Amino acid sequence: MKTFSIVTQRYFLAVIGAVFVMAWSCWAAESGSDAVVKDELKEKYRQEVLGGKGQSPKDQEYLIGYRDILYVEVYGEGSMAVGPSNSGQGAPQAEGQDFLRGRGTGAEVGVDGRVSLRHIGDVYVVGMTLPQLAQYLTKLYSAVFSEPNVITSVVQSNSRQYTVMGQVKTPGLFHLDQPMTIVKAIAKAGGLTEWAKSDITVIRQGNDLIVEKEKEKGSDKPAKKVQQFQFDYDDFVAGKNAEKNIQLEPGDVVVVH
Incomplete structure (x- = not known):
């Protein structure tokens, strides 16, 4: 009975943990194409936190470039990257020079400005911001999945x-x-x-x-x-x-x- 009780406890803890992870994942997915908080509201609250000290400098939005490594996920379907996914270190390089890099995990933007993704093939992405890319891919993946939630991020910036x-x-x-x-x-x-x-x-x-x-x-x-x-x-x-x-x-x- 004691053994059964321990097994039962572990089972319920595992179930509770799985539910928590699923809930967290649903929340995290909101940072993709399903984000509902408007930029105006974000800026308003940011200025309130700054105490009305005027406009604080903001970096320009990141523009996707050649050889960038992108992470593209359709929530619930996993990564959409095509090809090898590894974090190799690449060739040795001279001290102070960092133009040689290993291929990061994700989908690499080719010299033609396109990235290869599962189900939709090659897509031209150079010059887009990440929100624009998520919006664009949501439209494309709507032909494959029902109401897809697309999450995009830069794994490795090689173009800047x-x-x-x-x-x-x-x-x-x-x-x-x-x-x-x-x-x-x-x-x-x-x-x-x-x-x-x-x-x-x-x-x-x-x-x-x-x-x-x-x-x-x-x-x-x-x-x-x-x-x-x-x-x-x-x-x-x-x-x-x-x-x-x-x-x-x-x-x-x-x-x-």
Whole structure:
């Protein structure tokens, strides 16, 4: 009887645990295509929490790019990724250079801008935000499933990159996985060489994925304007012009003279 009682207790605990996991999963799924809280309400409450200190800077929405690894799930049906799913480490790389990566778990965006997904095949996704992708895939998967709830996320960002060249110890191409200033980028590239001068140039090229309004015609077109920013490393170390230590954007080229 004692053994039966222990087994019964374990059974009921397992059932309760399963119910909890299912309830949590249903809640988590709301972060996908079924999210019901409007952006206006989110911003209103965010400002209330900030105490009315004005607009707090927000990062731009992530735009899906080439070689990004995406996680796409239809709730209740599992991952929709096609092909191998692994977290290999890839080839060895030089210190300070991180342009070589292993393939993360998920679906990889190919050089043609498409990702291969179960049941619907190849889908062009480059230039979409994650909410847009979830909305788009919900429409496509509606032909396969009844009222699908699509969840999307970025497993590995491979498309956002910047370049450091010139008088640094390990020049190369780097991934922009987090906010990166000029000084941080130089440190990640191994620091300045003994022949480096204090002046640094950041070249910002127009990104085809970022669309801006054309004032005269009122139409959309890619931002093609090239900008240059000057930064003096010695001034920064001396505590001057700290505001010129700007954050880098995808595609930026940092030239150390």
